[in-house]
Amino acid sequence: xxxxxxxNNFYVSCERIFNPxxxxxxxxxxxxxxxxxxxxxxxxxxxxIKMGEPFFKLTSYIKKSGLICYSSNFPLYGDISARVMDTxxxxxxxxxxxxxxxxxxxxxxxxxxxxxxxxxxxxxxIRKEIGVPISIGISKTKTLAKIATKMSKKYPATMGxxxxxxxxxxxxxxxxxxxxxxxxxxxxxxxMLNQSGVDTAADFLKKSDKWVRQKMGVTGLKCWRELxxxxxxxxxxxVPDKKQICTSRSFSYDIFDIEEILxxxxxxxxxSAEKLRRQxxxxxxxxxxxxxxxxxxxxxxxxxxxxVTFSDYTDNTLKIASNACYAVREIFREGYGYKKCGVxxxxxxxxxxxxxxxxxxxxxxxxxxxxxxxxxxxxxxYGKSSIVTAAAGVERIRANQNLxxxxxxxxxxxxxQVIV
DNA sequence: TCTGGGGTCCTAGGACCC
DNA sequence: TCTGGGGTCCTAGGACCC
Numbered sequence: 452x453x454x455x456x457x458x459n460n461f462y463v464s465c466e467r468i469f470n471p472x473x474x475x476x477x478x479x480x481x482x483x484x485x486x487x488x489x490x491x492x493x494x495x496x497x498x499x500i501k502m503g504e505p506f507f508k509l510t511s512y513i514k515k516s517g518l519i520c521y522s523s524n525f526p527l528y529g530d531i532s533a534r535v536m537d538t539x540x541x542x543x544x545x546x547x548x549x550x551x552x553x554x555x556x557x558x559x560x561x562x563x564x565x566x567x568x569x570x571x572x573x574x575x576x577i578r579k580e581i582g583v584p585i586s587i588g589i590s591k592t593k594t595l596a597k598i599a600t601k602m603s604k605k606y607p608a609t610m611g612x613x614x615x616x617x618x619x620x621x622x623x624x625x626x627x628x629x630x631x632x633x634x635x636x637x638x639x640x641x642x643m644l645n646q647s648g649v650d651t652a653a654d655f656l657k658k659s660d661k662w663v664r665q666k667m668g669v670t671g672l673k674c675w676r677e678l679x680x681x682x683x684x685x686x687x688x689x690v691p692d693k694k695q696i697c698t699s700r701s702f703s704y705d706i707f708d709i710e711e712i713l714x715x716x717x718x719x720x721x722x723s724a725e726k727l728r729r730q731x732x733x734x735x736x737x738x739x740x741x742x743x744x745x746x747x748x749x750x751x752x753x754x755x756x757x758x759v760t761f762s763d764y765t766d767n768t769l770k771i772a773s774n775a776c777y778a779v780r781e782i783f784r785e786g787y788g789y790k791k792c793g794v795x796x797x798x799x800x801x802x803x804x805x806x807x808x809x810x811x812x813x814x815x816x817x818x819x820x821x822x823x824x825x826x827x828x829x830x831x832x833y834g835k836s837s838i839v840t841a842a843a844g845v846e847r848i849r850a851n852q853n854l855x856x857x858x859x860x861x862x863x864x865x866x867x868q869v870i871v
Numbered sequence: 872t873c874t875g876g877g878g879t880c881c882t883a884g885g886a887c888c889c
Numbered sequence: 890t891c892t893g894g895g896g897t898c899c900t901a902g903g904a905c906c907c
Contacts, residue, residue: 793876
């Protein structure tokens with residue numbers, strides 16, 4: 452058996468922990484730059500607000516229905532997530548952290564009765580101790596556990612916990628479960644499936660394995676088998692190292708000045724390099740990209756990326772940033788208003804696998820790595836971006852974050868305010 | 872005026888090898 | 890005029906996830 456724990460309306464729930472007056476009210480959390488909706492309370496969902504709805508379309512809800520909007524406060528959400536995951540780790544045989552608000556549970560060798568008890572107790576424990584409402588689903592495979600979780604959200608009578616294990620139970624649930632809601636079936640496949648007369652998970656299961664393989668490849672086949680009760684997607688308890696590391700942002704306004712782009716790219720290079728060092732990796736390639744605003748009609752667009760290859764594998768912020776900035780000069784075009792840019796590190800291997808080039812002086816490598824250690828230590832101790840490259844500049848890139856909640860868990864000033 | 876950020880896996884096709 | 894068979898590796902693009 453596998454379990455799935457999913458925090459309900461996670462970002463909104465985090466905001467509510469420290470501001471209970473938000474309970475019972477329509478609340479949404481917005482993406483970076485207050486661009487669009489990325490989390491909604493139940494009340495906001497009932498108003499008809501969609502996931503991904505742009506902020507500027509919400510004004511009537513704010514006026515008429517008292518909708519409350521928050522800028523995203525990721526340090527807060529990350530902190531609450533860590534608390535939830537710690538509790539799960541303590542209380543369960545094993546978990547795989549799947550995303551900031553979801554974790555799979557390893558229930559191999561656990562009997563039905565114990566699984567039931569565990570599910571129920573976790574829902575109340577996390578609610579009580581951390582203040583986050585969660586939903587749990589347990590079934591024979593990860594894909595079925597996902598479906599069970601959705602059922603527990605759909606039916607309040609389940610009290611946040613849904614256990615589907617017997618054949619006839621599973622069959623009944625699948626016959627009413629829309630194919631587009633299956634984990635692994637996205638927009639493209641649901642369109643294709645609908646056109647082939649497949650509307651529910653049960654319809655999908657009626658198709659032959661050959662048909663599924665041919666139309667949806669091996670990933671589709673795995674999904675199909677999982678629905679049939681055969682586990683194909685295993686539980687991964689340790690987090691695999693990233694094969695690509697990306698840092699990118701949209702700007703709150705169009706940027707025409709290359710100097711501003713260079714600052715952003717230098718900053719994103721540093722963030723990416725920090726993430727790389729955190730997993731003890733080194734990379735050989737970086738992709739730098741620039742995009743104009745795709746929503747701006749009439750204007751000419753320019754979207755380009757460029758691949759930079761380093762002479763040696765590296766984790767050095769300064770090398771990565773200077774190469775990335777050099778690349779920007781290659782692709783930047785005067786007269787275009789850029790809306791977004793980013794740096795992706797790829798060809799990543801672990802530092803221990805790396806054999807430095809014969810021609811790189813050992814001493815230089817040693818000094819480089821000592822420098823990076825100091826950089827990371829200072830930023831760890833005094834806060835992100837306490838020390839930056841000169842190329843990144845001292846002013847932060849302007850982002851719209853006008854509706855930010857306090858940093859209740861990470862800033863002393865804000866914590867003291869709450870206490871007062 | 873205003874539309875997120877960060878990833879993964881699979882496949883087809885081209886380049887290249889003997 | 891005629892031009893094999895069996896591989897590997899890499900890349901771009903498409904699909905998906907939260």
